Amino acid sequence: MGRFGWKRPVGLFLLGIYGVIQPYWLVMTAVLESPRGGEGMNDKSQQLGLFEGDIVPVVCRLSPASLDDLSRIESESSQAPWSRKFFAYEFENTFSRTYGARVGAQLVGFVVIHVVADEVHIVNLAVDQRLRRRGVARQLVLEVLDDLHCQGAEWVYLEVRVGNQAAISLYEKLGFYRAGLRRKYYSDNGEDAVLMTLKLGELMARRSGEVAA
Numbered sequence: 001m002g003r004f005g006w007k008r009p010v011g012l013f014l015l016g017i018y019g020v021i022q023p024y025w026l027v028m029t030a031v032l033e034s035p036r037g038g039e040g041m042n043d044k045s046q047q048l049g050l051f052e053g054d055i056v057p058v059v060c061r062l063s064p065a066s067l068d069d070l071s072r073i074e075s076e077s078s079q080a081p082w083s084r085k086f087f088a089y090e091f092e093n094t095f096s097r098t099y100g101a102r103v104g105a106q107l108v109g110f111v112v113i114h115v116v117a118d119e120v121h122i123v124n125l126a127v128d129q130r131l132r133r134r135g136v137a138r139q140l141v142l143e144v145l146d147d148l149h150c151q152g153a154e155w156v157y158l159e160v161r162v163g164n165q166a167a168i169s170l171y172e173k174l175g176f177y178r179a180g181l182r183r184k185y186y187s188d189n190g191e192d193a194v195l196m197t198l199k200l201g202e203l204m205a206r207r208s209g210e211v212a213a
């Protein structure tokens with residue numbers, strides 16, 4: 001043992017823990033303590049029709065490096081959560097894309113979509129439960145749909161549990177409409193799914209009108 005004996009490894013261990021926790025803590029406290037109605041609006045968030053104080057995340061396509069974060073958000077968000085393996089499979093699936101919403105280095109939301117020809121199917125979406133009602137899902141979905149529309153996508157479909165009022169409200173706010181009901185769609189509890197759809201050209205025209213007005 002050297003001059004500091006057992007204190008050295010303990011000190012290094014505590015320093016390591018601090019190094020891991022501190023950046024996460026700084027980002028999350030900054031985000032959680034910024035109330036709706038606070039400062040921080042920029043041109044982009046105004047164009048997206050957001051409230052002042054909404055979080056403005058960076059939206060990007062994810063890689064398997066995000067599997068732990070995806071599983072963490074999913075496990076606290078779904079009554080029948082996808083496994084880590086299931087997310088990993090989506091990264092290998094050639095018609096699947098997983099996008100994330102980030103605040104600093106922290107993943108705060110994700111959406112998984114399948115793209116076949118000019119059709120997009122939203123197959124999973126969730127936001128960190130501590131950061132809900134801050135505009136994260138709306139921005140994430142809008143930015144991803146913008147990008148897909150530029151690449152030639154025209155129609156978007158999704159299924160949502162009839163009892164999931166938060167998600168249904170979100171989709172209706174984005175312009176989706178109810179196209180049908182899929183009986184006993186969910187195998188965990190036999191719940192029905194509402195089938196919702198959206199024509200991307202209409203969404204973009206509406207948004208262009210909103211920005212021009």
Ligand SMILES: CC(C)(COP(=O)(O)OP(=O)(O)OC[C@H]1O[C@@H](n2cnc3c(N)ncnc32)[C@H](O)[C@@H]1OP(=O)(O)O)[C@@H](O)C(=O)NCCC(=O)NCCS
Pocket residue numbers: 077078124125126127128131132133134135136137138139159160161164165166167169170171173
């Ligand atoms: C649904 C979900 C993704 C919404 O994420 P979010 O980031 O909180 O949503 P936003 O802040 O962008 O909300 C946009 C709009 O959606 C609607 N909305 C969102 N959450 C709502 C809720 N709990 N109750 C009613 N409306 C809600 C509102 O119209 C809201 O606009 P407003 O806040 O200006 O009123 C989130 O609640 C979640 O992760 N839920 C669990 C997973 C899930 O249900 N996924 C959907 C699978 S189809």
